[in-house]
Amino acid sequence: MEWVNAVVQGSLLGGLYALFAAGLSLIFGVMRLVNIAHGDLIVLGAYLGLTVTTLLGLHPLVALILVVPTMALIGYVLQRGILNQTLGKDILPPLLVTFGLSVIIQNALLETYSADPQKMNAGALETASVSVGGLSLGLLPLLTFGIAIVVIASLQWMFYRTALGRAFRATSDNQEIAQLMGLNRRHIFGLAMALALGVTAIAGIMLGIRTSFDPSIGGGRLIFGFEAVIIGGLGNLWGTLIGGVILGVAQTIGAKIDPGWQLLAGHIAFLVILAVRPNGLFPRINE
Amino acid sequence: MSTSNLHVTRTSGATKTAALLGLIVLIVLVAAPYWAGRADMRLMGEIFLYLALASLWNLMAGYAGLVSVGQQAYVGFGGYMLFALTMFGGLHPIAAIVLAGALGAVIAVPVALLIFRLRGAYFAIGTWVIAEVFRLSFAQVSALGGGSGSSLPVGIVRSLASSRAGREHLSYWLALASAVIVIAAVYFFLRSRNGLALTAIRDNELAAGSLGIDIWRTKFIVYIVTASLTAMIGALIFLQKLRISPDAAFSVNDWTAFVIFIVVIGGIGTIEGPIIGTLIFFLLRETLADLGTIYLMVLGVVAIVIMLKAPNGIWGLLRSRFDLELFPLSYRVKPNKKG
Numbered sequence: 131m132e133w134v135n136a137v138v139q140g141s142l143l144g145g146l147y148a149l150f151a152a153g154l155s156l157i158f159g160v161m162r163l164v165n166i167a168h169g170d171l172i173v174l175g176a177y178l179g180l181t182v183t184t185l186l187g188l189h190p191l192v193a194l195i196l197v198v199p200t201m202a203l204i205g206y207v208l209q210r211g212i213l214n215q216t217l218g219k220d221i222l223p224p225l226l227v228t229f230g231l232s233v234i235i236q237n238a239l240l241e242t243y244s245a246d247p248q249k250m251n252a253g254a255l256e257t258a259s260v261s262v263g264g265l266s267l268g269l270l271p272l273l274t275f276g277i278a279i280v281v282i283a284s285l286q287w288m289f290y291r292t293a294l295g296r297a298f299r300a301t302s303d304n305q306e307i308a309q310l311m312g313l314n315r316r317h318i319f320g321l322a323m324a325l326a327l328g329v330t331a332i333a334g335i336m337l338g339i340r341t342s343f344d345p346s347i348g349g350g351r352l353i354f355g356f357e358a359v360i361i362g363g364l365g366n367l368w369g370t371l372i373g374g375v376i377l378g379v380a381q382t383i384g385a386k387i388d389p390g391w392q393l394l395a396g397h398i399a400f401l402v403i404l405a406v407r408p409n410g411l412f413p414r415i416n417e
Numbered sequence: 418m419s420t421s422n423l424h425v426t427r428t429s430g431a432t433k434t435a436a437l438l439g440l441i442v443l444i445v446l447v448a449a450p451y452w453a454g455r456a457d458m459r460l461m462g463e464i465f466l467y468l469a470l471a472s473l474w475n476l477m478a479g480y481a482g483l484v485s486v487g488q489q490a491y492v493g494f495g496g497y498m499l500f501a502l503t504m505f506g507g508l509h510p511i512a513a514i515v516l517a518g519a520l521g522a523v524i525a526v527p528v529a530l531l532i533f534r535l536r537g538a539y540f541a542i543g544t545w546v547i548a549e550v551f552r553l554s555f556a557q558v559s560a561l562g563g564g565s566g567s568s569l570p571v572g573i574v575r576s577l578a579s580s581r582a583g584r585e586h587l588s589y590w591l592a593l594a595s596a597v598i599v600i601a602a603v604y605f606f607l608r609s610r611n612g613l614a615l616t617a618i619r620d621n622e623l624a625a626g627s628l629g630i631d632i633w634r635t636k637f638i639v640y641i642v643t644a645s646l647t648a649m650i651g652a653l654i655f656l657q658k659l660r661i662s663p664d665a666a667f668s669v670n671d672w673t674a675f676v677i678f679i680v681v682i683g684g685i686g687t688i689e690g691p692i693i694g695t696l697i698f699f700l701l702r703e704t705l706a707d708l709g710t711i712y713l714m715v716l717g718v719v720a721i722v723i724m725l726k727a728p729n730g731i732w733g734l735l736r737s738r739f740d741l742e743l744f745p746l747s748y749r750v751k752p753n754k755k756g
Binding site for chain 1: 478482484486531532534535537538539541542543545546549550553554556557669670674677678681685710711713714716717718720721724725728
């Protein structure tokens with residue numbers, strides 16, 4: 131039963147990792163950009179949530195109404211102002227520019243909020259739980275998992291059922307022809323980044339309710355998201371959820387064996403899958 | 418003018434002058450213990466170690482297209498090997514440094530086989546995962562102090578040289594030697610057959626492949642050599658620090674972020690770039706370090722601006738303006754001298 135519990139809790143934790151991964155996967159799918167600053171943007175989302183909740187006295191989940199659009203706006207400006215200039219055949223500029231951004235965001239957060247760990251107060255939600263078949267499931271992990279499913283389902287629907295999604299796919303397939311068809315590539319990329327950072331805001335807030343956070347944890351969150359993307363398979367949105375769940379389960383089982391093994395077990399699971407299935411479990415994009 | 422009046426050469430006036438000046442500077446630097454103060458020598462030692470790390474990262478990213486954000490894996494590995502080999506193996510520190518390099522190459526083989534499956538930017542993050550695995554693994558080794566780390570025992574430190582001044586001079590010379598060896602190794606590697614293949618891959622991977630260059634093998638060699646040398650530098654770094662902990666040994670900021678900034682600012686894909694970049698980096702650090710976090714933000718902004726406006730860095734700007742090259746690597750066609 132203890133092991134069943136570990137698997138279930140790990141799966142729920144996977145929902146959070148899927149939220150980390152969804153934005154990363156979306157950006158890569160549309161413009162083949164890997165954003166090294168992604169983890170720091172998640173942490174930025176958490177801090178924005180903290181500011182909104184302490185200034186306005188709102189519940190963190192209500193704060194999403196303000197934080198999601200703010201992050202989306204940051205994403206659009208970032209893409210049009212800086213990142214669009216880096217896109218091209220050479221992989222070095224986007225990589226190094228987002229790496230620079232990561233250092234800037236991290237230190238700006240350090241300057242503004244100090245290195246002290248912070249946490250958002252979500253009241254009763256943090257400790258509430260329901261029992262299902264002898265297992266006690268936290269309401270917050272359940273909610274996070276539910277949000278991850280809703281976010282991924284909406285992204286999937288948007289990608290394949292809406293005009294915006296068609297524009298994303300067209301630009302992803304062939305930028306030049308998409309331009310000829312009257313799409314403004316720069317604007318489309320801006321919208322994609324806005325959407326991705328909207329998701330990142332949700333991820334940041336859920337992270338900030340679940341655990342304490344400080345400016346230095348961005349790199350670790352980027353790695354979790356990245357591992358979930360690769361395990362699930364590049365370009366597959368539902369794959370990120372499966373990847374997140376595998377990562378979460380590996381971590382909780384590792385922690386069950388020895389608390390020091392929690393993170394290591396997750397990384398090892400990732401490396402094993404990389405060795406056995408280099409393209410992930412359910413790849414959509416052949417690079 | 419017929420072609421018989423022309424010849425192809427790598428040397429030029431600038432490379433000869435640079436070689437002469439370089440030699441003079443080197444002699445002056447070797448003699449530093451006779452003219453520099455203790456603090457200056459410490460700073461210069463650090464500069465040399467960063468120069469070595471930057472030159473190695475540049476060889477990987479600038480020439481082999483292997484952009485790693487996980488070189489701290491090998492810095493930390495080398496540092497820990499120094500501690501383990503001297504403390505439990507009873508080795509002399511200098512022997513331990515050399516062996517750390519060999520072990521670095523050994524451990525890099527399975528790592529490369531695994532992460533070479535990832536392309537481009539995903540390769541970059543994959544290297545970071547490896548570094549995290551290294552950090553978490555060494556944090557589990559209780560003999561090496563676990564998560565809180567350990568200090569190098571006094572006896573081992575003394576075995577290097579009996580007096581404090583002697584140790585300081587030796588570690589200065591080791592740092593200088595490491596920078597010289599790394600730059601020389603990169604230089605001779607680039608002039609070799611493998612280096613020619615590497616330059617071809619840098620310029621056009623597809624064309625290089627169609628000429629029969631084994632791209633995977635060339636990149637693999639570069640990765641292993643870089644890992645080995647980086648591990649040796651790591652051992653040296655922690656021989657100077659005398660204390661190691663997982664967080665310090667595998668710090669992404671200290672051993673990768675700064676190194677990337679150095680190379681990007683100086684000019685990626687040239688031997689001269691990391692040299693210029695290191696000088697600028699330390700100049701900025703010594704003047705702005707009091708600003709703390711602001712300094713790092715300035716560094717990030719400078720790197721982004723350079724990447725966007727002058728992707729070849731400061732050396733790239735100088736080179737395109739004055740057609741300058743200090744290390745004779747590229748070929749030039751010149752008229753023969755009369756007579």
